[in-house]
Amino acid sequence: MEATQSPHPYIPRDLELPGYVPVLLSQSTILGVYGTASVLVIAFIWFVSGSPKRPTIDRILMCWWAFTGLTHMILEGYFVFSPEFFKDKSAFYLSEVWKEYSKGDSRYVGRDSAVVSVEGLTAVLEGPACLLAVYAIAKAKSYSYILQFAISLGQLYGTAVYFITALLEGDNFAASLLYYYAYYVVMNSFWIVIPMAISIRCWKKTCAAFNNQGQKKVKSR
């Protein structure tokens, strides 16, 4: 028996990860690729959505839905279906992302069932629904707002379960305070603030549509 202590950087220290291969790409490469890819997606959607009739808010929302949908499907989808990503020796980008992110929340590398459940629902249901939302906004579909509302509520519910389960289990899954705030708090906060703003907007738009319908019925009597 050799190397009984675990060589991984994650907290709790006694987390067992047989076959763990350390992060091979640098933090700046991992974050840089995600940042650059996101900017390219957003720029692409911004330019193709340009039209004199389309309000700026719709273009911003299309960019958000494309960005978050691809994040859900590619990054989170890979995590859900790759339970052994931490053993990857090939410096495959998506494995490296989750090895790195697990420094902020080791429940990812530890395969916590609440995290896998939430990520599974996010990747499989919400990811494709986000891309449908891009299309729905582009074509001004009647289901555009209720779809955006549904996905945003799903994101909020998932983030709530994600944070509450961590709190109930002692909130001690980050390798340092820096990782705790930079990865766990700051990154996830986008998926609280933006879905909340979109939910409120969709709620108001829907109430307005029903109010209009009500007034129309009263007038037509």
Add this chain to the structure above:
Amino acid sequence: MEATQSPHPYIPRDLELPGYVPVLLSQSTILGVYGTASVLVIAFIWFVSGSPKRPTIDRILMCWWAFTGLTHMILEGYFVFSPEFFKDKSAFYLSEVWKEYSKGDSRYVGRDSAVVSVEGLTAVLEGPACLLAVYAIAKAKSYSYILQFAISLGQLYGTAVYFITALLEGDNFAASLLYYYAYYVVMNSFWIVIPMAISIRCWKKTCAAFNNQGQKKVKSR
């Protein structure tokens, strides 16, 4: 050291529940009280909601929201804030409910963090929102459909997390096949089928409202 083996009826057998007090009320009493209370709530709402102008479907929905809202707030609310219910010696009804239900899913008595998170969101946010839905239907508020849609999606998301986490952890939390199907599968299935039906209805109503609004805009040009 005495009584090292646990005297509780739950699975897994090695679940440790120091201070556990067996279920004191009979199964028929526990189910009978819940059934009778539910029938009384539903009958009360049915009678007070009777009005020549109100469609039957609205009255049925008001009954559902009152029943599920009170279940969320009273039964599930008690569970969330009573981590030591299994030690209760007084045959207090709400403790007995959860001692009994835990035969179908021992994660309740075992205080699984995913179960507590989902139940917390259900009891604290969805419970009061259900009672607001009764009021919203009664007063034909413009937010009636989007509110019902939001709560139903929350119930569906919660039930999905509830079942998926169990599957990921081996799906072995029931004291017998009877309890597995009667409590875990059948009882929870109501919170899949009904919220799904309500979500679809609200989705269609919302699309129709936006379609009407769109037609109105076209006509008014």
